[in-house]
Amino acid sequence: MNNYRQQDIEHVVKDRGLLYPIDVLVVGAAGTGKSSTINALMNSAVAKVGEGADPETQMISSHLLHKYLRFHDSAGLGDGLEADKRHSKAIIEKLCLPCTVNEQQYGFIDLVLVILDGGSRDLGTAMQLLEHVVMKNISADRVVVAINQADAAMEGRHWRQHLKQPDYQLAQFLNQKAHLVQQRLRDGAGKTITLPICYSAYHGYQLAHLMDALIAQFPHQRRALPRKWFFGDKFACPKCTIC
Ligand SMILES: Nc1nc2c(ncn2[C@@H]2O[C@H](COP(=O)(O)OP(=O)(O)OP(=O)(O)O)[C@@H](O)[C@H]2O)c(=O)[nH]1
Numbered sequence: 001m002n003n004y005r006q007q008d009i010e011h012v013v014k015d016r017g018l019l020y021p022i023d024v025l026v027v028g029a030a031g032t033g034k035s036s037t038i039n040a041l042m043n044s045a046v047a048k049v050g051e052g053a054d055p056e057t058q059m060i061s062s063h064l065l066h067k068y069l070r071f072h073d074s075a076g077l078g079d080g081l082e083a084d085k086r087h088s089k090a091i092i093e094k095l096c097l098p099c100t101v102n103e104q105q106y107g108f109i110d111l112v113l114v115i116l117d118g119g120s121r122d123l124g125t126a127m128q129l130l131e132h133v134v135m136k137n138i139s140a141d142r143v144v145v146a147i148n149q150a151d152a153a154m155e156g157r158h159w160r161q162h163l164k165q166p167d168y169q170l171a172q173f174l175n176q177k178a179h180l181v182q183q184r185l186r187d188g189a190g191k192t193i194t195l196p197i198c199y200s201a202y203h204g205y206q207l208a209h210l211m212d213a214l215i216a217q218f219p220h221q222r223r224a225l226p227r228k229w230f231f232g233d234k235f236a237c238p239k240c241t242i243c
C-alpha cells in the first residue's frame with residue numbers, strides 16, 4: 001500500500017475520533033475471490049486461496065494491513081443449506097460484536113466489503129446475503145459492493161490479456177453489471193449503495209480504485225449498536241490499539 005494512503009487513513013481515523021484499526025469484514029458467495037482480494041490489497045499471500053471447486057475459507061480470519069486497517073476474511077455462501085446457516089450465523093455474530101470503550105458499546109466491524117463474481121450470471125446468493133444478512137445488521141452507508149473477476153465476465157472474451165484490462169465492450173458490460181446490482185438492491189431491499197467497482201484481484205486491475213472506494217466510505221463516526229450485546233469478557237474490547 002502506498003504511504004500516502006496509510007497517512008490518509010491515519011488522518012481520517014484521528015480527525016473523526018474513530019476507533020482503530022478500521023475493521024472491514026469481507027463477505028460473498030463461495031469462490032468469488034474474497035481471499036484473493038485481501039491478498040491483493042495487502043500485497044501478500046496472507047489468506048489461503050481456493051484451487052478446486054470446493055470452498056476454501058471455513059472460518060473468519062483477521063489480517064492486519066497496518067495499525068489503522070484490518071480485513072476479516074469470511075467463508076463463502078452457496079455451499080449447501082447447513083453450511084450457509086453456519087456461515088451466516090458467524091457473519092451476523094461478527095457484525096453484532098461490540099467493542100466497549102468507557103462503558104459505551106460500539107460496533108467492532110466498521111465496514112463490510114461484499115464481493116460479487118463478475119464471471120457468474122447468478123447473483124442470487126450474493127443478493128440474499130446482502131439483503132438478509134448484511135443489510136439487516138449494518139447500515140447501507142457502511143457497505144461497499146465490488147465485482148471481482150472482471151476478466152472472466154464475458155467468459156474471458158474481450159479481456160486484453162497483454163494490457164491486463166478490458167476492451168471497450170467488456171468495460172461497457174461491466175458498467176451495466178454494476179448498475180444492475182445497484183438497481184436490484186434499490187428495488188429488492190430499498191437500499192442505496194455507491195456504484196460497485198469492477199476489478200480483478202488476480203490481474204491487479206482496478207485494485208487501487210477498490211482501495212480508494214473503501215477509504216471514501218470510511219465512517220464519519222463510531223458505529224453505534226442497535227442494542228446491547230454481551231459476548232463475554234474475551235470480546236470486551238477487540239480493537240487492539242485504542243485502549
Ligand atoms: N479469473 C480470475 N480468477 C480469480 C480472480 N480472483 C480470484 N480468482 C480465482 O478464484 C478462485 C477462488 O478464489 P478465492 O480467493 O479462494 O475465493 P474465496 O471467495 O475466498 O473462496 P471461498 O473461501 O472458498 O469462499 C481461485 O482459483 C482464484 O485464483 C480474478 O480476478 N480473476
Ligand SMILES: [Mg+2]
Nearest residue numbers: 034035056057
Ligand atoms: Mg476464501
